[in-house]
Amino acid sequence: MSMTPDELFKLKKEIKKAKRRHKKEDTANLGLTSLMDIVAIIVVYLLKSYASDPILIQPISEQKIPMSRMDMPIKEGIAIYISSRELIFNEEQVATLTDGELDPNVVQGHVIRPLFEKLEEETEKSKQVFEGRGEEWVGHVILIGDEALKFSTIVDLMYTAGRLEYSEYSFCIIQKG
Amino acid sequence: MRVRHNEELEVEEANVLPVMNIMFLLIPALLLAMEVASLAAIAVSPPKFAAAPSPKKEEEKKEEKPLKFKVFILDDGFRVTTASQQEGAEAGKEQDSTGPSIPLAKPSADASDYSRYNYDALEAKAKELKEIAKHETVVTISAENDIPMAVLINTMDAVRGSECKLLAIKEDEEIPPECLFFQPIVEAGAG
Numbered sequence: 506m507s508m509t510p511d512e513l514f515k516l517k518k519e520i521k522k523a524k525r526r527h528k529k530e531d532t533a534n535l536g537l538t539s540l541m542d543i544v545a546i547i548v549v550y551l552l553k554s555y556a557s558d559p560i561l562i563q564p565i566s567e568q569k570i571p572m573s574r575m576d577m578p579i580k581e582g583i584a585i586y587i588s589s590r591e592l593i594f595n596e597e598q599v600a601t602l603t604d605g606e607l608d609p610n611v612v613q614g615h616v617i618r619p620l621f622e623k624l625e626e627e628t629e630k631s632k633q634v635f636e637g638r639g640e641e642w643v644g645h646v647i648l649i650g651d652e653a654l655k656f657s658t659i660v661d662l663m664y665t666a667g668r669l670e671y672s673e674y675s676f677c678i679i680q681k682g
Numbered sequence: 683m684r685v686r687h688n689e690e691l692e693v694e695e696a697n698v699l700p701v702m703n704i705m706f707l708l709i710p711a712l713l714l715a716m717e718v719a720s721l722a723a724i725a726v727s728p729p730k731f732a733a734a735p736s737p738k739k740e741e742e743k744k745e746e747k748p749l750k751f752k753v754f755i756l757d758d759g760f761r762v763t764t765a766s767q768q769e770g771a772e773a774g775k776e777q778d779s780t781g782p783s784i785p786l787a788k789p790s791a792d793a794s795d796y797s798r799y800n801y802d803a804l805e806a807k808a809k810e811l812k813e814i815a816k817h818e819t820v821v822t823i824s825a826e827n828d829i830p831m832a833v834l835i836n837t838m839d840a841v842r843g844s845e846c847k848l849l850a851i852k853e854d855e856e857i858p859p860e861c862l863f864f865q866p867i868v869e870a871g872a873g
Contacts, residue, residue, distance in 0.1 A: 537698050544705040551712035562721050570721070571832040574839050576849040579723040605830075615870075647723065652796070652832035656755075656825040659834070660870040667728055674868075675723035678835055 560584065562649055562677055565593055571652040573678035580675065582645030583627060585620070585662060589651050594623050605655050615664040628669050644671030724838055726868045729822070749815040751863060753804065755825035755837055757793075760784040760804050764811065796832040801840040808841045808862045821863035824871065838866050 508516070560579055564570055568588035586593040592600040592607070599619040600611050611618055628644065635642040646666045650659065663674055750765035759782025784803045791798035812818070821841045825834060842848075846861035857864075 541698050548705055548708050555715055571835040573835045575722050575724045577722055650831050654831040656829040657827035674726045678722055680720040680722045
């Protein structure tokens with residue numbers, strides 16, 4: 506049976522319609538692979554820079570670390586933070602300051618008593634760790650001070666640590682340039 | 683076996699969204715923990731723990747007269763002293779404790795202006811002294827009670843030399859001439 510061109514055209518149209526009706530909807534997939542690559546690179550870079558710091562220094566509020574041209578990295582040690590308002594050791598406020606000076610009641614003969622007590626506990630622990638490793642203990646204090654910190658307070662801090670056999674001191678600075 | 687070319691291979695894609703979520707959480711966490719500014723440290727010694735020089739340098743130093751370079755930071759300038767005679771002291775007197783040997787660069791500036799001290803003159807003096815005592819690296823720094831930490835740090839920078847890069851020096855390497863007095867001893871009430 507032969508079909509007329511009109512009939513053939515209509516049939517073709519019907520077939521096309523049927524095909525369209527049964528066709529699944531196209532869903533657009535978001536290509537995440539390239540984004541994933543970028544994010545992975547950023548994470549690896551950040552993790553590496555995080556891991557390369559032997560000690561993590563996070564300045565406390567209202568603290569302006571002095572600037573210097575010194576380029577030596579910070580060695581591992583016990584960090585003491587001091588701003589123009591507070592003295593912080595082991596994330597704990599041990600003394601307060603007024604006009605950049607320590608409360609005279611907490612300083613006895615250049616020794617900052619609350620700091621001495623906290624530092625003594627930490628020193629004992631640190632010495633035990635070194636003893637366990639079979640290494641000689643060398644006390645190292647990192648002073649993260651404010652640029653306006655008075656010299657007399659620096660001397661008091663060094664004297665207090667010195668009483669607990671700390672022989673190495675470092676002043677934390679922000680590198681210029 | 684016949685291969686049907688028209689049939690598309692359906693590959694199951696890995697669901698990376700949970701991993702992406704973790705990664706996006708890790709980025710701000712690591713950024714917060716990261717150093718914004720580059721931090722470094724200045725090693726200082728209290729008087730009795732002054733760093734001992736190496737035996738070779740010690741031999742070389744024996745030929746030199748001990749310098750005993752001291753810088754006292756005053757409210758109105760630096761007082762520089764050495765073993766021989768204090769800068770600016772009267773003839774016949776070893777020391778003159780009345781005034782600074784390097785006065786302020788900006789005398790009218792406020793005390794909170796840390797650049798009011800003449801650090802260039804101090805560095806020039808340190809260079810001059812280094813010419814006399816080539817193997818000397820120790821400087822004793824002391825200050826008046828009210829002197830801020832920034833001035834102390836700037837003083838250490840000046841006596842160390844502005845061109846000095848200590849990080850580049852290896853352990854057995856000779857100290858470059860641009861590094862002047864880089865081993866500061868912090869002393870209380872010296873002068």
